[in-house]
Each structure stands twice: as structure tokens, then as C-alpha cells.
Amino acid sequence: MTLPTDPPTQTWLQRHRMIITPLMFLLPGVAFFAVYVISPILQSFYISTFEWTGLGSLSEQGEFIGMQNYRELMSDRNFEVSLWNNVKWLVLYLLAIPGGLFIALFLNQTVAGIRVYKSLFFFPFVISQVVVGLVFSWFYLPNVGLLNVVLGWFGSEVNILGNPDLATYGIIAAGLWPQTAYCMILYLTGLNAVDPEQIEAARLDGAKGVRMLWHVILPQLRPATFIAFVVTIIGALRSFDLISVMTNGGPFGSTRVLSFYMFEKALSEYGFRMGYGSAIAVILFLIMLIFISYFLWTMWRDERAARL
Amino acid sequence: MFPTPVEKRSRAAQITYQSLVPLALILWLLPLIAVALFSIRPGVDFANGNYWGVPSSFELFTNYGRVFFESDMPRYLWNSVLITVPTVIGAVALSCMTGFALGIYRFRGNLLIFFMFIAGNFVPFQILMVPVRDLTVDVGLYNTKMGLVLFHIAFQTGFCTLFMRNFIRALPYELIEAARVEGVKEWRIFWYIVLPLMKPAIAALSVLVFTFIWNDYFWAVVLTQGPDAQPVTAGITSFNSQFVAQYHLMSAGSIVAALPPVLMFFLMQRHFIAGLTLGAVK
Numbered sequence: 001m002t003l004p005t006d007p008p009t010q011t012w013l014q015r016h017r018m019i020i021t022p023l024m025f026l027l028p029g030v031a032f033f034a035v036y037v038i039s040p041i042l043q044s045f046y047i048s049t050f051e052w053t054g055l056g057s058l059s060e061q062g063e064f065i066g067m068q069n070y071r072e073l074m075s076d077r078n079f080e081v082s083l084w085n086n087v088k089w090l091v092l093y094l095l096a097i098p099g100g101l102f103i104a105l106f107l108n109q110t111v112a113g114i115r116v117y118k119s120l121f122f123f124p125f126v127i128s129q130v131v132v133g134l135v136f137s138w139f140y141l142p143n144v145g146l147l148n149v150v151l152g153w154f155g156s157e158v159n160i161l162g163n164p165d166l167a168t169y170g171i172i173a174a175g176l177w178p179q180t181a182y183c184m185i186l187y188l189t190g191l192n193a194v195d196p197e198q199i200e201a202a203r204l205d206g207a208k209g210v211r212m213l214w215h216v217i218l219p220q221l222r223p224a225t226f227i228a229f230v231v232t233i234i235g236a237l238r239s240f241d242l243i244s245v246m247t248n249g250g251p252f253g254s255t256r257v258l259s260f261y262m263f264e265k266a267l268s269e270y271g272f273r274m275g276y277g278s279a280i281a282v283i284l285f286l287i288m289l290i291f292i293s294y295f296l297w298t299m300w301r302d303e304r305a306a307r308l
Numbered sequence: 309m310f311p312t313p314v315e316k317r318s319r320a321a322q323i324t325y326q327s328l329v330p331l332a333l334i335l336w337l338l339p340l341i342a343v344a345l346f347s348i349r350p351g352v353d354f355a356n357g358n359y360w361g362v363p364s365s366f367e368l369f370t371n372y373g374r375v376f377f378e379s380d381m382p383r384y385l386w387n388s389v390l391i392t393v394p395t396v397i398g399a400v401a402l403s404c405m406t407g408f409a410l411g412i413y414r415f416r417g418n419l420l421i422f423f424m425f426i427a428g429n430f431v432p433f434q435i436l437m438v439p440v441r442d443l444t445v446d447v448g449l450y451n452t453k454m455g456l457v458l459f460h461i462a463f464q465t466g467f468c469t470l471f472m473r474n475f476i477r478a479l480p481y482e483l484i485e486a487a488r489v490e491g492v493k494e495w496r497i498f499w500y501i502v503l504p505l506m507k508p509a510i511a512a513l514s515v516l517v518f519t520f521i522w523n524d525y526f527w528a529v530v531l532t533q534g535p536d537a538q539p540v541t542a543g544i545t546s547f548n549s550q551f552v553a554q555y556h557l558m559s560a561g562s563i564v565a566a567l568p569p570v571l572m573f574f575l576m577q578r579h580f581i582a583g584l585t586l587g588a589v590k
Contacts, residue, residue, distance in 0.1 A: 019413075025498070026406055026421065029406035032402065032465055033466060040443075041431065041435050044436070110309075111326060126570050127340075130544060131565055134558070135562065136339055138342065146339070146342045149360055185584060186584070189585040212310065213310070216310075234430055244525070262434045263526075266438055267441075267530065280434070284432045285434075285435040300423070303419065
């Protein structure tokens with residue numbers, strides 16, 4: 001094969017086309033992303049050092065107060081409750097992963113009509129969280145909600161969303177519903193790709209049940225588990241819609257999480273404290289950053305492995 | 309296959325399995341079934357405390373008719389369409405281009421830009437809230453569909469770029485090299501060679517982004533108010549305050565609001581799942 005030699009008549013543009021072309025293709029996407037995502041992150045850091053109502057420009061109406069917002073956070077009881085609830089969300093939301101795996105194993109069969117069952121099991125994930133929240137708050141209704149009707153047969157009753165000790169768990173349970181469906185579909189796809197020869201070989205060696213799952217199947221499901229982990233962590237820290245719809249932070253602020261508390265401080269009837277809100281957002285961002293760094297590091301490692 | 313296929317087990321095990329699956333499904337969808345049952349009851353049932361007994365009459369058409377003709381619901385639905393469709397087009401178009409640039413070309417900073425898109429995609433919305441709202445107000449797009457669309461396009465471009473770039477990476481690179489040897493211009497390679505091969509990715513992403521944007525609530529609340537621009541996820545709260553405690557109507561309204569992505573999912577199931585599970589299998 002002969003390599004085409006550059007004819008001397010090439011223009012500057014043609015000679016540099018391998019760098020100009022990708023730049024032109026990247027430009028609109030990167031510009032949008034820079035304006036709406038990258039720069040707001042930096043601005044939020046900056047705003048968090050101000051006391052500002054959001055009216056007028058930050059430089060004129062805002063008052064620079066340094067780290068004062070963060071110092072205030074340290075002694076803010078509501079912040080502590082929110083942070084603690086975030087931890088509950090993070091830990092309990094992870095139940096979606098074994099839950100999804102369990103349903104996936106249950107449905108990974110080839111009987112007639114199983115495809116329809118799989119889609120029906122999945123479809124809570126497609127419904128908006130707002131509707132999931134409404135559906136569950138009616139499900140939990142005292143006296144008339146289905147849950148309490150069933151509990152009533154056993155002579156007990158519980159007002160989940162009205163009880164400060166239980167409300168957060170009730171909301172997390174609602175959130176687990178679509179999230180488990182998501183993990184289920186990830187695992188179903190993963191199970192499809194498991195190498196049948198390895199399973200047969202393991203069977204010949206006498207492996208079955210839980211041992212088979214642990215030593216043969218799960219290692220092959222690692223990519224699915226990783227994605228399930230990523231989306232579940234992100235989902236847990238993003239929780240906002242369900243709280244807003246189901247309890248609006250109550251009762252007595254017991255169901256707030258950082259994302260909700262930030263919104264309340266910055267935009268709702270509790271006042272327009274943009275600086276303080278931004279400080280809460282910064283903390284949430286830093287928590288997320290720990291996970292993001294880990295995800296990126298893993299992806300970067302895979303990327304390098306793929307290149308070699 | 310794991311677990312062992314039930315066909316290989318005893319007859320009793322097969323029958324148990326086949327009766328267990330529908331039972332499990334009913335339990336799984338119970339909260340939803342409850343709402344669906346609410347939505348076909350007449351209002352008097354709730355007044356009489358007959359929440360779960362046999363409905364005194366069957367009012368499917370009356371209830372859903374009232375949702376469509378006596379509330380702002382159709383407006384909210386239409387707003388959702390006008391927000392979702394342009395976002396899908398915009399985000400998919402932009403990410404076809406960024407994905408092409410990052411997937412095909414080797415240049416310094418390629419991985420850096422790629423990881424910037426991925427990282428941005430994971431960021432909590434709240435860190436963007438104040439500046440994005442401020443920006444939207446400043447350019448006069450607060451409480452407009454356009455304001456929401458622009459933000460959604462930008463944010464979704466992160467996820468879409470991740471998706472597109474990995475998809476393009478998996479295409480046979482020899483095809484592009486062959487075209488270059490033939491002297492085909494770079495943008496023509498994009499338009500005539502790569503883009504046609506990206507159709508499955510475009511379909512998968514469109515369905516996914518449609519669902520994400522249709523279901524967005526946070527940005528709808530932050531950037532819009534009232535029935536002029538609000539999508540249905542935000543509108544449902546004002547709908548519910550219009551029909552407080554009228555469970556038959558609130559249920560019907562929720563089902564209507566949730567329906568479009570559900571339909572989309574069942575119609576485009578293969579693409580939807582292909583999109584969601586991208587990377588779950590190596």
C-alpha cells in the first residue's frame with residue numbers, strides 16, 4: 001500500500017484538519033456544557049462566600065462574608081439532620097442492588113410470556129418520581145391507604161409519613177421501588193452475557209446454588225454491578241422529588257436531605273439565602289466528588305487497559 | 309444459564325414457578341394497581357368511605373374526561389411535549405458531534421474533555437441551581453420553555469456524549485481510515501459514514517432522554533412557574549390542589565402525567581434497554 005503524500009498545494013486548514021475538525025465538532029457541545037454546567041459549579045463556590053438574597057447583582061447587592069456561611073452550617077441543627085438523612089439514603093438505597101439481583105435471578109427463565117413479565121417488573125422505573133411519590137403517599141395514607149388496610153387485618157396501624165422517626169424510611173422505600181427495577185434490568189442484561197460454558201464446567205465440578213452464584217456468576221456480573229453502584233449512589237444523593245412530593249421536608253423537618261434543604265434555604269418561602277444555600281450545595285458537591293473521583297478513576301483504568 | 313432453567317426441573321417446580329411469577333408481579337405493582345383502581349371510582353365512594361370495596365359505579369370515562377376538559381392538564385402535557393422534544397433533538401445532535409470528535413480523533417486533551425463530560429453528568433443539581441437560575445433570569449428566559457430546553461440540552465449533552473463516544477469507539481475504525489485514504493473530507497466521513505451507523509445509538513438515546521426530561525421535576529420548579537411554561541410533573545401539584553382529596557381525579561391525573569414515558573418505553577423497549585444497560589456487559 002502506498003501512503004498518499006501531501007501535495008504541496010495544501011492549505012493551512014487542510015494540513016491541520018485532524019485537529020481543526022474535532023475542535024469544530026466539539027465546539028457547540030463544549031460551549032453549552034461550559035456555560036450551563038462547568039461555570040455554574042465554580043460560581044456556586046464563589047456565591048457561597050456571600051450573603052445574598054438573589055435580587056440585584058451579586059457584586060452590588062451581595063455582601064462578602066468569607067467562610068461565615070460554612071461556620072453557620074456547623075452549628076445548624078437542620079443541616080445536621082439533613083446530612084444524617086443523606087447517610088441513611090446512601091446506605092439503604094444500596095439495597096436496590098441485591099434486590100435487583102434477586103428479582104433478576106428470579107425472572108431469568110425462558111418460560112412463555114416471561115418477556116412481558118420482565119418489562120412489567122421494570123416499568124416503575126419509567127414513571128416520574130413525582131408520580132411514584134404520589135402513589136406511595138396514597139399507599140401509606142392512615143386509615144384508608146392500602147398498606148394500613150392490610151395492616152388493619154392484623155390489628156395494627158401506622159402513619160408512616162406523619163411520624164418523624166419513620167417518614168424518611170417510608171420515602172426511601174418508595175425510592176427503592178424504581179431503583180430496584182433499574183438494577184434488575186442491569187443484572188438481567190448481565191446474566192444474558194454470562195458464559196454458559198463456565199457454568200457447565202462449574203456444574204460438573206459440583207458447584208450450585210449460592211456457591212455457584214458467588215464464585216462463578218457474580219465475578220462475571222462485575223460490569224453490571226459497577227453501573228448499578230454508580231447509578232444508585234447518584235440516585236441516592238440526588239433524592240429531591242420524592243421528598244418534595246411526599247412530605248415537603250416534614251414532619252418537623254425530619255425528612256430533609258441536603259439537596260432539599262438547600263432548595264428550601266435558597267428558593268422557598270423560608271427565604272432567599274442564596275449564599276447559604278450555595279454553601280450547602282458545595283458540601284453536597286464535595287460528598288459527591290468523593291464518589292465521582294472513584295468512578296472516574298475506575299473508568300480511566302478501564303480506558304487505559306482498552307488501549308494497550 | 310443461571311439459575312437452572314425450570315424446564316429442567318420437576319413438573320411441580322414448574323407449576324410453582326409459573327404461578328409464583330404473576331403473584332410476585334401483582335405484589336410488586338400493588339401501589340400502582342391501587343391508584344389505577346382509585347381512578348375508575350366515582351367521587352361519592354370516597355365520601356362514603358368506600359375506598360377499597362366494590363365501586364358503586366364505573367367512572368373511567370367521566371374521571372379521565374374531567375382531567376382533560378376541566379383542568380389545566382392538557383396545557384401542562386403540551387408544555388411537556390414542547391420542552392421534551394426540542395431537548396431530545398438538541399442533545400442528540402450535539403452529542404453526535406462531540407461523540408464523533410472524541411471517539412475518532414486522537415489529540416491532546418481528548419480524554420480530559422471526555423472525563424469532563426462524564427463528571428459533569430454526575431454532579432448534584434443543587435450546585436448548579438443558583439447560577440443557572442440567575443443566568444436564565446438575566447437573559448429573560450425565566451418561566452419560558454426555552455429556558456428549560458437550553459439547560460436540559462446542555463446537561464444531557466454530558467450523558468449523551470459518554471454514550472455516543474463509546475458507541476463510536478466500537479465501530480470498525482478501518483472504515484474511516486479507508487475513506488481517508490480515498491481522500492474523503494472529514495465532515496463527509498461524519499455525515500455519510502459514521503452517522504448512518506449511529507442510528508441504533510440515536511434511537512436508544514432519544515428514548516432515554518425523552519424519559520429523563522419528561523420526568524424532570526427539580527428544574528421545572530426552579531426555572532418555571534404557572535401553567536404557561538410548567539411541564540406536567542410540576543403541574544400535577546397545582547392539579548392536586550385544585551382537586552384536593554378527590555382521589556379519583558388525582559389518581560386519574562397522575563396516571564395521565566405518567567403515561568407518555570410508559571408508552572414510549574413499551575413501544576421502543578429494545579432501544580430503551582439497550583441504552584440503559586450500555587456498559588453493563590463488556
